Amino acid sequence: MINPVLSVQELRVAFGAGDTRAVAVKSISFDLMPGETLGIVGESGSGKSVSALSTMALIRQAGGDIEDGKIIYDGRIDMVTATESEAREIRGNEIAMIFQEPMTSLNPVFTIGEQIIEPLITHLGLSKNEAKTRALAAMNEVRIPEPKRRYDQYPHELSGGMRQRAMIAMALVCEPKILIADEPTTALDVTIQAQILWLIKKLKSDHGTAVLFITHDLGVVAQIAERVAVMQMGNLVEIGAVDQIYRAPSHPYTRKLLSAVPVLGATPAKAKVADSASIVLALEDVSVRYPVKTGLLRRATSEVLAVDRVSFEVPKCTTLGLVGESGCGKSTISRAVMGLAYPSSGKISLDGADLATLSAQERFAFHRKTGIVFQDPFAALSPRRRAFDQIAEPMVIHNWGSPQKIRERVRWLLNRVGLGDEHLDRFPHEFSGGQRQRLCIARALALEPELLIADEPVSALDVSVQAQVLELFSELQLELGLTYLFISHDLAIVEQVSEAVAVMFMGRLVEYGPSKKVLSDPGHEYTKNLLASIPVPDPTKTLSKPKLFAEGRKSPIIPYGTMTGPVQMKEIGAGHYIYS
């Protein structure tokens, strides 16, 4: 019989003291076998990260206490009772960890190389030269191009995907027996995510490392794990082989989670709400440029071309899904439509009126016609104002009606988005993430807008909450005849909510058409690549080695005043255009 490399037995972890003491993990047990990948899935607050930190004996630093249980590493050391120096011997050397945020988990003042050789010098006692050789080999293995040059670079000089590779190299350089990956791809774009997942899989099979993979994304787990553990509110509700979990989940919570995941191609084409031809929002050849100021006189020497000649139209009562990776310009478009950023050329018109030519008064009135829901509901609400004031604010600004009328409308809005009167006097921190996003939606709807811009409205939410909020979006559209500009990086969600899809890449619109058409039969190379990178929550569909989409991935910084040529879109089907 093979002994597990890590055995967690009846682990119980609690935070805080006195009245506020909360148990984050309630008696969980699992084994990790050598060379296997165990995926731990669960929503936020389920205790998955707490369990991971406990196995590294790092939970005390995070403010938690292990109340009970054992964490046996390699059959010899109990990490719960181990002294700090014993734990330090294991940490980094035998158990390594990679974190979610590659931006903050590398020290910005040390070069990549210095950070990779650190565990080699402290744990294996290698000389600096020996360590460098090992580090370069590791960098090669995680496929960092030009490792010699990267070795002396600082973290800010690397892209997010490269940083995560460097983190992995750092974690694997001592050849640990266990790699703990805490949401390692959540902050990355799907195409980069696919590469990192493939890399972890490859390294695991090459070195026989056991991987504890923590994620909220059921698609990712299906692609990488052999066994899956599902956590809910500190309990381990189900553990089993990946096929069994996805094919025949036994626990109701697992079933609920799986059914909440939006799957590409699973939803029927969205029925047209209305057949009216009136265009609510139209963009014509819109470019947005930000000047880059340098030198003593702060003169603009170059520009960032955030959006390059984008045109599209959104008919009334429909949803346009705007998709693309981070930095592709989709949020800049939403800011330009809201009047928070100014297009350097081109025309944005709402209901036929050009935004650039509005007088101050018309501009004020224009704000009534649009509402916006931001990505992070934690940041989008002023922390010092009560729910009532936040929702009433737009109405007070626009002198919407008497205090009684406003009070009634706030009540109505709260009820409409699924909150009650008892929430009126609460502060934002007293709400959960989903409830906060509902508050934001209520605020955006306060002035009965025509156009609602949703900038990644559900990407900060858990899947089950995500489904409810999306449901609310479609109900409101039917009921109030709203037009949506729906920005998201998640193609499955976009397919679910929108009639038309616009795909952006490096500031350009590369593909535009009916969502069913674009997502099932993409015309542009980039869209194809994007679609292939999405992890499917089905363990039978394995991940193929992703290819890098290099075409046109050049710097968006151009010399000041450079003109770009007119954009030619080629029609490849009814209303289906690609950039050529």
Next chain:
Amino acid sequence: MANFEMNKSDAAPRQKATQQYFKSVQDSSWLIKFCFILLGLLIAVALLAPLLAPHDPNAQSLLSRLRPPIGFDRYKEGFLVGTDELGRDLLSRLLYGLRFTLLIAVIGSIISMIIGSVIGIISGFVGGIVDNLLMGLVDIQIAFPFTLMALLAVAVFGTDLTIFVIIIGLADWDKYARVVRGQIIAIREAPYIDAVRVTGAGPYRIIRHHMLPNIASPIIVLWTFGVSNVILLESSLSFLGLGVQPPTATLGSMTGFGRDYLASYPHIGLAPALMILVIALVFLLLGDWLRDTLDVRLKRQT
């Protein structure tokens, strides 16, 4: 108008908020309660100084010079804290001094806070060339020796209490301006500010309703430091003869004059110095408490 309506619809939660603050005083530690009692006592004593003082604070009596406080040799009946070098009753001078000192410190630091915050807000909110100019002004203020400025002002305007308070108010504003500007810049691009901006809110509303409540904590903390700073500033200016003119007593000037007798008759300097210490401590502790209470995020989730 819109603001009026807001106030009306706000009435109910606001009343509740007052009750909550009252409750948080009851919930706070014994130290905070003690500080509140001490602050109340200090204010009461300062207000009632003419009634409480056993003697005229400026009445000299050369026969009872340099008497020690009660419990020491040569203690003179009726002079509880002893007398100073001119035979004036120290207790009476302390009570009257407390009056002036509290007045100067509180009003002076409030003036600083208002000037500094307004400049900081404009600087952070408007940005660009305005920001550069205002921050240049702050740099000049920091580089310029304050005593020199005070000397100049006194030479031009004379030594009046009002002028003195204004001079003191001009001493500290640069600190507020810098801190407030930084805070404003930090939240200027926050999504919740964008969210109000897209509803068409003007700059006044954004600053008053959305930025100020969120940057109140550092301002309050700075202010509590400011109060004790101003007390010390008052004493140093009084010591140079630029402050409140003798024989009027302030805690600072009393400490200053007591310096000459520190070796032989320490009570003359120590008594006002201890008073300053108590005031500064009370303000610092209450400021700390106030910051925590005002911060809704630190309250327990319900």
